[in-house]
Amino acid sequence: DIQLTQSPSSVSASVGDTITLSCRASRNIATWLAWYQQKPGKAPKLLIYAASSLHSGVPARFSGGGSGTEFTLTINGLQPDDFASYFCQETNSFPLSFGGGTKVDI
Amino acid sequence: QVHMVESGGGVIHPGKSLRLSCAASGFAFSQFTMHWLRQTPDGRLQWVAVISPDGDDKFYVESVMGRFAISRDNSGQTLSLHMTSVRADDTATYYCARESDGASTDFDFWGQGVLVTVS
Numbered sequence: 001d002i003q004l005t006q007s008p009s010s011v012s013a014s015v016g017d018t019i020t021l022s023c024r025a026s027r028n029i030a031t032w033l034a035w036y037q038q039k040p041g042k043a044p045k046l047l048i049y050a051a052s053s054l055h056s057g058v059p060a061r062f063s064g065g066g067s068g069t070e071f072t073l074t075i076n077g078l079q080p081d082d083f084a085s086y087f088c089q090e091t092n093s094f095p096l097s098f099g100g101g102t103k104v105d106i
Numbered sequence: 107q108v109h110m111v112e113s114g115g116g117v118i119h120p121g122k123s124l125r126l127s128c129a130a131s132g133f134a135f136s137q138f139t140m141h142w143l144r145q146t147p148d149g150r151l152q153w154v155a156v157i158s159p160d161g162d163d164k165f166y167v168e169s170v171m172g173r174f175a176i177s178r179d180n181s182g183q184t185l186s187l188h189m190t191s192v193r194a195d196d197t198a199t200y201y202c203a204r205e206s207d208g209a210s211t212d213f214d215f216w217g218q219g220v221l222v223t224v225s
Contacts, residue, residue: 032210034210034212034213036213042218043201043203043216043217043218043219044151044201044213044216045216046206046212046213046214049206049208049210049212050208050209050210055214085149087151089151089212091210091211091212092210092211094153094156094165095153095167095168096153096211097153098150098151098152098153100149100150101149101150101151
């Protein structure tokens with residue numbers, strides 16, 4: 001099974017900041033990676049698929065990068081609505097796996 | 107618009123059975139691969155099971171294999187998860203999710219989730 005390790009586990013930031021979250025895979029997964037945003041009490045929402053493709057309706061301040069084993073999610077100009085938890089997910093092989101998440105708070 | 111609503115959760119004793127349902131609307135349910143996922147109390151997300159559009163192909167995470175069964179009723183636009191021999195570590199919020207219409211197995215729509223507590 002593929003293990004995904006996210007770092008940091010939490011980060012404090014301010015509105016307007018640019019932050020980069022990391023996700024490391026235990027083996028090469030090419031670009032088979034997705035990113036989700038989750039707010040308390042709500043289901044996750046898809047942000048990025050195929051490592052760098054923006055899901056429909058997601059603001060352009062979100063961007064994904066990386067391939068192989070190292071991936072990033074960058075938020076350019078944090079907005080109040082962006083304070084949430086973010087998860088990465090491997091999207092190619094069963095059992096599908098998720099990272100442990102990064103919480104972004106004020 | 108796409109909408110999915112889970113039901114059937116609650117508190118259940120270890121070793122007992124429970125059936126979760128997911129009512130889908132707003133899209134051609136019969137054309138999409140569907141999944142169950144869960145989120146444990148510590149916040150970790152775990153993929154649980156998948157079923158093909160026609161219901162013929164199913165896969166499970168090892169920890170639920172032989173205990174859980176995923177099924178679907180395309181005419182009723184409903185996804186189900188029959189949970190048997192439940193254990194304390196099955197305690198989680200369970201989500202149904204639609205697999206995106208693309209090459210990768212990501213999830214573009216999720217239900218609101220239903221809590222299952224094994225105690």
